[in-house]
Amino acid sequence: MAKLELYYDNPAFTVVTGVCPHDCPDTCSWQVAVEKASGQAVALAGHPLHPITRGSLCGKVDRYLEGRTYHAGRLLTPLRRCGPKGSGRFEPVSWSSALATIARRLQETIDGDGPEAVLPFSYSGTLGFLQGEGMASRFFHRLGASQLARTICSEAGFEGYLYTIGAAEGMLPEEFAHARLILIWGSNTLTSNLHLWPFVQQARRQGARLLTIDPANTRTAQASDEWIALHPGTDGALALAMMHVLVDENRCDADYIARYTLGFDRLVERVRDWTPERAASITGIPAQRIVDLARDYALAQPAAIRINYGLQRHYGGGMAVRTIACLPALVGAWRQRGGGIQLSSSGLFRHLDHRGLHRPDLLSGRTPRTFNMNRLGDALSLDPAQRARARYRPRPVDPLPAVEQAGPPVKALIVYNCNPAAVVPDQNAVLAGLRRPDLFTVVLEQFQTDTADYADFVLPATTQLEHWDIHRSYGHGYLALNRPAIAPVGAALPNSEIFRRLAAALHYTDPCFTETDEEILRAWVAAQQHPRFANLGWEQLSATGFYRVEVPSPYLPFAEGNFPTPSGKCEFFSARMADDGYDPLPAYTPPRWQQNTVQTDNPPLVCISPPAHSFLNSSFANVPRLLRREKQPTLQIHPDDAAQRGIGDGDPVLVSNPQGRVCLIAEVTERLIAGTVLAPGLWWPKLSPDQRNINQVTPADETDMGAGACFYDLSVWVTRLEEPEGGA
């Protein structure tokens, strides 16, 4: 029985269809029951008819009502700071006074330093087209603000995948059910992609084996047939050795290779030296296990690979994904249902037309500078050399701007859908920037985050129950509509409305700033002309709440080649890579941590910080029920590494490097390869014992491709503390 069945035919309630807004590949559709008399939402559940959601939400979102919409900490009114930056002391103000002051300050900045002195800063609080960058980009385009390269999550892997495959397309979750071997490679499905799991289990019931390749013995690895442990950032070496075995033992699909791939001969040359022994010394996986893995991979067709973003948060992450993405073509896995690889399904939606939504024409010929969000600390610096370094430079061939081209200091920062004080690398540099007395900061938020503590004005934003939106998935093939189910709580407003009002306060007269949210979304739907959206219409979308992009089912995109690369083939050799300054063949780019070879009594350890099960980045890390589940900020450490440092289970430890320091509680565990430590993220610094989190020690280094963040590629020293450190 559907969970909201009780409410469907009850005249006292309405049931409204929506979609989870969070940054998660599953993009679950949901239904909300609202009591008509009170206007209160009383129940929420996964949409029973959505083919991927199948009626269930994850443990974070199934109690979205108490965890977000009606959370006691919801921001309910605009606030003006009345204490020092970071102190969190604020007083309530009216919308009209807040907006008038903000508009005046922005205009002063524009008049004094030029529009590029304004920097928008946003990421993935919501993935909705409208409440994400919809109205915001209209506003910032009109203003002429600096632009932001949104690089913090997936850029390296995304770019790497494009070089080999041509677009972020591949297997869909439904097809995993037909695999005979599944490799979960650098992903923690049971935590971060839960709705893939039923398809994996379906395949296993039909005899498929499941292997998980991960430095940590995660929930997913524990639920697999085997955990293959490797050192972080060494996946490229593993893939090259697998290719070596496939070529050496003649286990490739010669016909598929001849028809649908480019550069096989050069690939053969390249992998000749990549013996399993060589890869074993790099990855930590025994050579024989690598040989067997390659054989299994060739023999157990169809074989499916799920890579996700965990494995690309390393200096060589782009090249690693580019290399792994070659494997399915080598064995012809794409030919069959259940074979291939999935990184992201976002490419299914690449033909969506967002011009009418984002209105780039409002730039009127201006080309503002673009900052890399991973270098927010540098972008906020008053030193032009640092600002120049913060400019977006995704490929080696892109020139670094000269100091003279750094542009004006950032004087106004507008943060929405993001918590940079917790999530961005080089936290100390970020905080130094946020503390600048001459920086005017506005934060649109649902909660009083660490970032909000540094704001001059905090503006209360609605949650997904209170606004309109449309979402696409990056894990499956559905679009979804989110209808508001309840009126805004308190004086909160949708991001779209806040930017609409700011535009009015700045006297921006383009009619796009007066369209309602529903009008904007209807126009967006009507603007989609690509055949993949041929049957998309407002009526249909409103009736069901979701829409499957028009590709065949089952979807075997590359069964007969048709790769969206320049050559139309799977590119083992990529001329584009050569043009962009890369090795054009699959290669191994070692992680940065490997360059740290100092031998001391307390050698550095590699530190990774993938998500804690109950948090979603820093979201939900203020929900009491979920905080109780995660207990405290911990550092998982292998017994050998702990013993070497005199660390016992439960001891407070100091994790430090030249970047910064954070105090965590040691969890001594064998569920981790020795030499690596794991700090589950992302705790709110202000809710942590020493008011810091793991991004104290993450560097602002950029990945090889796409200028992504190297969150899992750093060295730290770990020492036992006598007492936990308190206070900052």
Ligand SMILES: Nc1nc2c(c(=O)[nH]1)N[C@H]1C(S)=C(S)[C@@H](COP(=O)(O)OP(=O)(O)OC[C@H]3O[C@@H](n4cnc5c(=O)[nH]c(N)nc54)[C@H](O)[C@@H]3O)O[C@H]1N2
């Ligand atoms: N060390 C380390 N750092 C990491 C990662 C890691 O694995 N390790 N992961 C990285 C990754 S993959 C990502 S994607 C980033 C994510 O970083 P962020 O994009 O900052 O995501 P969240 O931490 O979830 O914070 C989103 C904020 O947006 C707010 N929000 C939600 N909806 C709305 C809305 O409708 N309006 C407004 N105004 N606000 C809203 C939420 O309350 C929340 O505070 O973090 C990165 N940081």
Ligand SMILES: Nc1nc2c(c(=O)[nH]1)N[C@H]1C(S)=C(S)[C@@H](COP(=O)(O)OP(=O)(O)OC[C@H]3O[C@@H](n4cnc5c(=O)[nH]c(N)nc54)[C@H](O)[C@@H]3O)O[C@H]1N2
């Ligand atoms: N519950 C929950 N779900 C989430 C999120 C969340 O914070 N919480 N975040 C969402 C977001 S924004 C994203 S981007 C996705 C991310 O989801 P995933 O892509 O699954 O990425 P991570 O969870 O960062 O890392 C997955 C696994 O990669 C492993 N790993 C780290 N380094 C390496 C490596 O070098 N090689 C290999 N093979 N494995 C490595 C980690 O130990 C971890 O188990 O999940 C989304 N879903």
Ligand code: SF4
């Ligand atoms: S966070 Fe992911 S799994 Fe949880 S409800 Fe949202 S989309 Fe579904």
Ligand SMILES: [Mo]
């Ligand atoms: Mo992410």
